[in-house]
Amino acid sequence: MAAVAQNSVVTLTYDLSVTDDNQEKVLVEQAESEEPMVFLFGHSGLPEEFERQLDGKNTGDAFSFSLTPDQAYGDYDPQAVVQIPKQVFEIDGKIDDQMLEIGNYLPMADNEGNHMQAKVVEVGDEMVTMDFNHPLAGMVMHFDGKVMEVRPATAEELSHGHVHGEGGHHH
Missing domain, CATH: 2.40.10.330 (Thrombin, subunit H)
Incomplete structure (x- = not known):
């Protein structure tokens, strides 16, 4: 079984909540099993801390972590x-x-x-x-999810810098 690592294709489901002005979590996005998030680990453009939190996880592993604005999209400017x-x-x-x-x-x-x-x-x-601020700038983001699949990226995916096929990019 492959673990999440550099140059692997990762498929996730998750709930993303943010902390609102009343310090309560508000659900803002979901990636469900019908439409999971699929990305090329190490080439995703996602916040580094997001990838660091998933590094080493295996198919079936659950995750729960939060990112501060400094770890994600910065403060609102x-x-x-x-x-x-x-x-x-x-x-x-x-x-x-x-x-x-x-x-x-x-x-x-x-x-x-x-x-x-x-x-x-x-x-x-x-x-x-x-x-021009990122929509999540200035927000604490809370991720709760599961690693659905991890596989090695193909040579073509690595050369293009993104996932191909189901859940990925189609040329």
Whole structure:
């Protein structure tokens, strides 16, 4: 039986809760057996501490751990909330009002071409307020789950840096 280690493909089910302002756990995401989380360990882009907590676990092992903002997506940064001229969102001279609905996440790119997601916070006549913080920034995250499967990654998965096949990427 393979243990979770560098270059293994890991399949998990989990419940993710965050601590709210009243210090109570609120469920925000689930990966269930019908749609588990599948990732390439050591190449996932997930927080390092998330992977460290799973390192060495075997198929069938349960896990329960928490990540602080420092171990995950950092503190909420008020300076990552910026106003962008509304005309930036024009496509063929028109603005798609459905696209600019408050709460929507939009793919954006900075001046260097780095891609990121931003949440629409406010839409004014001239400006749109966008929040570039990770949705889980500033939150303590609590994971409770189970390792469903661990297998060695294929050479192709390693060269591409992601999982192929069921639960993974399809070319």
